[in-house]
Amino acid sequence: MKSSTATNLTPRQSEILAFIRNSLEVFSVPPTRAEIASAFGFASANAAEDHLRALARKGAITLESGSARGIRLVEQLGLPLIGTVAAGSPILAVENRLDTMRIDPALFSPRADFLLRVRGLSMIEAGILDGDVLAIHSTSEATNGQIVVARIGDEVTVKRFKRRGTMVELIAENKDFKPILVNTRNETLTIEGVAVGLIRDGMMR
Amino acid sequence: MKSSTATNLTPRQSEILAFIRNSLEVFSVPPTRAEIASAFGFASANAAEDHLRALARKGAITLESGSARGIRLVEQLGLPLIGTVAAGSPILAVENRLDTMRIDPALFSPRADFLLRVRGLSMIEAGILDGDVLAIHSTSEATNGQIVVARIGDEVTVKRFKRRGTMVELIAENKDFKPILVNTRNETLTIEGVAVGLIRDGMMR
DNA sequence: CTTTTGACTGTTGTTATATACAGTACACTA
DNA sequence: TAGTGTACTGTATATAACAACAGTCAAAAG
Known part of the structure; x- marks a missing residue:
């Protein structure tokens, strides 16, 4: 990043x-x-x-x-809010900086590299609500059970990661959503990063 | 504060x-x-x-x-992490600073005055998980539907606030927990503040 | 091919800043 | 009642730091 x-x-x-x-x-x-x-x-x-x-x-x-x-x-030091990603049906994440939030990257461990605002309800059972901001650590490595930012083509989504051999399962934390199955032999799946933290703003709306 | x-x-x-x-x-x-x-x-x-x-x-x-x-x-500038509060059965919050988190108080609106780590699962349906840190704005005013830090005697709890006349209902966001009913004519209920934000750390545990 | 720009060296004057020293006044402690 | 700590004024000075001026050299632009 x-x-x-x-x-x-x-x-x-x-x-x-x-x-x-x-x-x-x-x-x-x-x-x-x-x-x-x-x-x-x-x-x-x-x-x-x-x-x-x-x-x-x-x-x-x-x-x-x-x-x-x-x-x-002139810039605020903090983490770039890179884009908005729909946690439900995968919608592309805008790849440019929308805003900067004055947050210490070292607040999270491992260090957060950028932020992503989540839209939709697909991760609601993991306590990730519509509008929440996820702190993401840039890495292409993910282990099972981690919440990842994954890219399939130019569609970006936030899901829980599970690998079984060459099959990767991207699991929504919402029983109304079905897991996305990716065969890494046929399709290209890129892990953009893993979620290391969450910030919820505007709780008083 | x-x-x-x-x-x-x-x-x-x-x-x-x-x-x-x-x-x-x-x-x-x-x-x-x-x-x-x-x-x-x-x-x-x-x-x-x-x-x-x-x-x-x-x-x-x-x-x-x-x-x-x-x-x-020598001190880090940031918000004081005041204590730990059980979101389930009300356990007292320690009134001294446990730690300081390097967070801009103005990240939240209205301004956050202190932080409180939540223990328990009683607010899970509001997306507040065990271990989450709530950003609290100090105020004794609360309106219906807000998530408040309330004190009954020396027991502190985090719940959703609902007033009906002299009755105040402190509602857990978990169907396994029953609302706490307080008659403000008999019992003393103090609103310590309202939740204005949330920070989740250690998502990779 | 000339000009401009980036990336420097080297020198110097000025002012911004830290800091020492001497002293006053007042409250609190031994 | 002498002693100590807080809260200052006032003066002085060394140096930290900014900032201007005069260059060099190489790469890019016109």
Whole structure:
């Protein structure tokens, strides 16, 4: 899962931006020019200054003039809400970022990489309601019993995973829905990730 | 809901600490001595320095020597996980902070004030499973249909709220549990808050 | 082929910031 | 009643940090 919020940053600029993000998460302070320079091995802090100017010009950060550590991220740090997936009949998930939720990825274990809003009632017996947001850890590995984000062609669905030899069963947690059976010899099944957490918002509607 | 993480801070020191927290949340940068001084109307930045030393000595913050804005909170900013409440038969909730979860209170609407881990299965049909963490907005007001944290004596429970005149019905979302009926003329019922969100962790157990 | 842009080195002036030192006033404790 | 801690004012200074200016070099754009 790429972490690209960028508009049209150069690879180097993206690295600088990532370093700023990391500074904020680890030290809860933005870096100084000198710290950036030393982290990247620059001989001059001005190299960092140039990069910051470029990032500011491209709108990725804003610079507080005259303020020590005056680097502000324009993006909110948090997890990208990637799309909406129908937990019932599989409808495609939009592959672009809809929103960012200010949630610490390390809140979940293993780390959450992105979020997915669930539509429909097919996972209701697993306590996943319509509108719930699932925290997903990106992985192509899944073990039986895990709730996975699976892609068959360009249709994405959230189901409980069960493998029997070459047959994979994607089980809805709702007795009104029948399991989806996939023979991995004939059809391509991609595991996009596994659910590691859930966030329910707007309980007071 | 008190925000007391403090050990034995003076009122003034708590104010300074709160200002640092606020700076971090609003500007995502700790304040400088001069900023603290000007916010509190100090004529000298050294007053701020003294307070920071006191806070560091008492373990509330750490100071990075020689670093601009080198103030680090020892506490994690986030929501206090206040206790564990059995959603089934009402067991008392421990009134002290067990843990802090790094969650933005503004993630939920209205704002979450504290968190409560739910034990038991009584709310399972509302999609609240054993071990789920409820985000609670502190209020004594509740309207019918809301999921509330209610206290009867020193027993705390999570149920769906329904008032009929002086009778309050606390309804479990599980057909195996009977509603709790409280006559507010005889018994004291305190609404501690309403559920505004839910976080499910450890889905991969 | 010239110009622009990205990615730097190297230097320097200015100001933002931390921090030490000296002192005042007041409340609380031994 | 001397001592200690809190809560400041006021001054001073070293340095952390920003930010401007002058370059170099290579790759991409026009």
